[in-house]
Amino acid sequence: MSDDLDLTSDSQNEFDPGAKDESIKVTGMFQEWFLDYASYVILERAVPAIEDGFKPVHRRILHSMKDLDDGRYTKVANIVGHTMQYHPHGDASIGDAIVQIGQKDILIDTQGNWGNILTGDRAAASRYIEARLSKFALDVVFNPKTTEWQISYDGRKQEPVNLPVKFPMVLAQGAEGIAVGLSTKILPHNFNELIEASIKHLEGKRFTIYPDFVTGGVVDVSNYNDGLRGGKIRVRANIEIRDKNLLVVNEIPYSTNTSTLIDSILKANEKGKIKIKKIEDNTSSEVEILIHLPNNISPDKTIDALFAFTNCEVSISPLSCVIIDDKPHFLGVSELLRRSTDNTVRLLKSELQIKLGELEEQWHFASLEKIFIEKRIYRDIEEEETWEGVIEAINLGLQPHIKHLKRKITRDDITRLTEIKIKRISKFDLDKAEQKIEALEGEIQSVKHDLEHLIDYSINYFKNLKEKYGAGKERKTKIQLFEDIEATKVIMRNTKLYVNRSEGFVGTSMKKEEYVTDCSDIDDIICFTEDGTMMVTKVEDKTFIAKNIIYVGIFKKKDKRTIYNLIYRDGKAGYNYMKRFAVTSITRDRAYNVGKDKPGTKLLYFSANPNGEAELVTVFLRQKKGLKRLKFDIDFSDLAIKGRNVKGNLVSKMPIKSVEIKEEGVSTLKPRKIWFDETVRRLNVDERGELLGAFRGEDRLLIIRQNGIVKTIIPELTTRFENDVIVIEKWNPKKPISAIYWEGEKERFYVKRFLIEQPDKEELIITDHPNSQLEVVSTDYMPRIEIEYKKARGKERKENDTVNVEEFIAVKGIKAQGNQLTSENVKQIDVLDPLPYEEETPDAEGDDTDEVKPGNNQSSLFD
Known part of the structure; x- marks a missing residue:
């Protein structure tokens, strides 16, 4: 595009046929007017200043409220009208800005309906709501003595260039704005x-600060990047499982409200990504969204799906931009806090210097007044007839007595002395005057001390702020690392997959064809055809793979436990081979061949095994002259699992007639090792956290919570664990559990030992009295404890007792109350090292071999 753009005025020619064509050059408009507009939007509307953390509209609102402040509430409509003396914009924008400040509950005390940030309800009209400055705002935002002033837009008023805010206000309130060519999101x-x-x-000292939101929730700040460009945080709703069919959302992510959250849940339900029965919104002053689940729907899996497909999890990208010296700068939140703190120190120093000057002036005049009255200098002016004579007489009378003063006497000082009333002179008390001077000298020394120790003074200032205003401002958003949720693992299988094997089509719209399995619209499927072709493709309405499909299934990325066993003929007259392999990654929609891609390759036997099972098959050969053995058995467990590109082991050089399965196989995979990550409170197989052990299909986890609930579960990676879990380990059904608890009704400690007889049942191991609580729990075979007793009045304290719990009480039923530990008053119970015990090791428990003995069949642990 040319820099000079000519625009011909057609309208002028239309009304004035005789006029000549005129061209208007707009180069200067682009260079000057656009830049002026962009600068105005950036500096005057969208981006906060670093000095006080306010945009101009907020600064003018607060200044106007200070003008109107009389300690009482003021109609917001009046504040809006008053602010328009300083702010050259519409009343609606000012009213909205006041509501934004009021909802943050820091600078403004509100009265009336100011809306609800939880539900998204708007505030009432400005004529119905009232506001006044908070005590915090009056303490930290205003000081006319340290404020720099400028003329308002119409030249009639004085307004502050920046307010002297002694607090990192931009970080406390946050800021968001879109300007021309840039934006800010603090x-x-x-x-x-x-x-x-x-x-x-x-x-x-070093410090780190992270966001905190009034809506609560949980935040992952691992990629916060100090609030700079490129950073990102993830915020989640707080969702609790009230029972197996009910989830409760009691905190929501920042930037959402209950209306948008519920809408996103309903849309996900309509699309089949989650499955819910109904949803209720009971939100008022606190969030309460009830999500009712149908029977047989996993609440843990539903929570993950809510995070994956709804606004229960949102990502926010911060962008910290502020105005410094009339230019936008991108600074991290740590640097913003440093500069704000340093600015607070400068303001405190300025206030102290002003106060010191005022105190010295008070001391100076108090000293002059004392001399003037005590030395009766006022009598020297009785005979003076002119004003100059009066001034001179007082000056001469003071000279012998002013050597201790800290500055020279000015004409203004003498003028003030002449204004002292006779009544005050007559009631002058020398002792009180000296006491006042001494008090001023003490204050002067105190201020000088604070100036000399300015950093300590500033630290005390911040400590006083926290003591005075910090109550009730505890962190609301919990900081926690999030586990990554794979959408394909948590999405509901909301549609059905069909196949036409002979024609080679698969899809969800082929309802007259053979049903394969339930699937979702984001799943991938894997297909094998008779000629040895393998392909992974996305679920669609109808997709052509290749003719003669022999297997279709859901494909899972990085799945090392699904093993494919096959026997194939390599080419039209080639030899026959067998191989075992997993498919962990692949290029979608690309055809692969399980052999060497020779024409005539054919699959003679195929099986897909979700947990690495290896079956026994019988191979039948075609009759051929001289061939004595026409059939033989092959055990796939004798074959190692290798990559999908290997040729495999030779089965026979002779033509194979057919292959039939003779015996179902068992898993040849190792028991799966499972870890527990305390940070995200989830299980994993990625070696994060504490190793819980190696698990087979029937193995379970023992879970004991602080509230006395005990249960065992099949370990699934989608399981969520409560924060009060105190025991999580691999469950040994033959290993007793020992518990010591405080019995609320009898107010005594009781001991019990028990085995879990109903693994699928959740049970309470303490009494249901509201004051009963679990004190000690141990899964050792022979635990020991030490009892420390309280000292009884008038008696010596009883010596500590050591108790072998295994000898103290026999193993009883889980519902048994147990035996009383002691009748004495207990101060403390400590767990000691257990006594040695040789534990019987089950066969192949946690073993790392590649084979498993027959009879130890293992089902799939994780779906």
């Missing part, structure tokens, strides 16, 4: 944490 942070970080900065 997330809100916790009030008390900002104060603690400011103190650490002043002490020369």
Whole structure:
């Protein structure tokens, strides 16, 4: 595009036929007007200043509220009207900005219906709601003595260039704005944490700050990047399992509300990504969304699906941009806090210097007044007839007595002395005057001390702020690492997959064809055809693979446990081979051949085994002259699992007539090792956290919670664990569990030992009295405890007792109350090292071999 653009005025020619064509050059408009507009939007509307953390509209609102402040509530409509004296924009934008400040509950005390950030309800009209400055705002935002002033837009008023805010306000409130060519998104942070970080900065210590949201929820800040470009946080709703058919959302992610959250859940349900029965919104002052689940739907899996497919999890990309010296700068939140804290120190120093000057002036005049009255200098002016004579007489009278003063006497000082009333002179009390001077001298020394120890003074300032205003401002958003949720593992199988084997088509719309399995619209499927072709493709309405499909199934990425066993003929007259392999990764929609891609290759036998089973098959050969053995058995367990590209082991050089399965196989895979990651409170097979053991299909996890609930579960990677879980380990059905608990009704400690007889049942191992609580639990064979007793009044304290729990009480039923531990008053119970015990090791338990003995059949652990 040319820099000079000519625009001919057609309208002028239309109304004035005789006029000549005129061209208007707009180069200057692009260079000057657009830049002026962009600068105006950036500086005056969208981006906050670093000095006080306010955009101009917020600064003018607060200044107007200070103008109107009389301690009482003021109609927001009046505040809007008053602000328009300073802000050259519409009343609607000012009213919205006031509501935004009020909803953050830091600078404004509100009265009336100010809307609900949880539900998204708007505030009432400005004529119905009222506001006043909070005590915090009055303490930290305003000080006319340290404020720099400028003329308002119409030249009639004085307004602050920046407010002297002594707090990192931009980080406490957050800021968001879209300008021309840039934007800003500074997330809100916790009030008390900002104060603690400011103190650490002043002490020369390192600090880290993370966002905190009034809506609560859970946040993963591992990629926060200090709030700079490229960073990202993930925020989740807090979802609890109330029972197996009911989920409760009691905290929601920042930037959402209950209406948008429920809409996203309903849309996901309509699309079949999740399955819910109904949803209720009971939100008022606190969030409560009830999600009712149908029977036989896993609540753990549903929670993961809610995070994957709804607004129960949102990603937010921060972008910290502020105005410094009339230019936008991108600074991390740590640097913003440092600069804000340093600015607070400068303001505190300025306030102290102003206060020191005022105190010295008070001391100076109090000293002059004392001299003037005590030395009766006022009598020297009785005979003076002119004003200059009066001034001179007082000056001469003071000279012998002013050597201790800290500055020279000015004409203004003498003028003030002449304004002292006779009544005050007559009631002058020398002792009180000296006491006042001494008090001023004490205050002066105190201010000087604070100036000399400015950092300590600033630290105390922040500590006082926290003590005065920090109550009730504890962190609301929990910080936690999130596990990655694979959508294909948690999505509901909401449609059906069909296949036409002979013609080679698969899809969800072929309802007259053979049904294969339930699937979802984001699944991948894997297909094998008779000629040895293998392909992975996305689920569609109808897709052509190749003719003569022999297997179709759901494909899982990185699945090392699904093993494909096959026997194939390599080419039209080639030899016959067998192979075993897993398919962990593949290029979608690309055809692969299980052999060497020779014409005439054919699969003679095929099986897909979800847990690496290896069956026994019988091979029948075609009759041929001189061939004595026409059939023989092959055990796939004798064959190692290798890559899909290997040729395999030779079965026979003779033509094979057919292959038939003779005996179902058992798994040849190792028991699966499972870890528990305390950070995300999830199981994994990626070696994160604590190793729980090697698990076969029938093995279970023992779970004991602080509230006394005991259960065992089949370990699944989608299981979510409560925060009060105190025992999580591989369950040994023959190993007793020992528990010591406080019995609420009898107010005594009881001991019990028991075995879990109903693995699928969740049971309470303490009494149901509201004051009963679990004290100690042990899964050792021979646990020991030490009892420390309280000292009884008038008696010596009883010596500590050591108790062998295995000898103290026999193994009883899980419902048994147990035996009383002691009748004495117990101060503390400590767990000691258990006594040695040789545990019987089950056959092949946790073994790392590649083969498993027959009879130890293992089903799939994780679907």
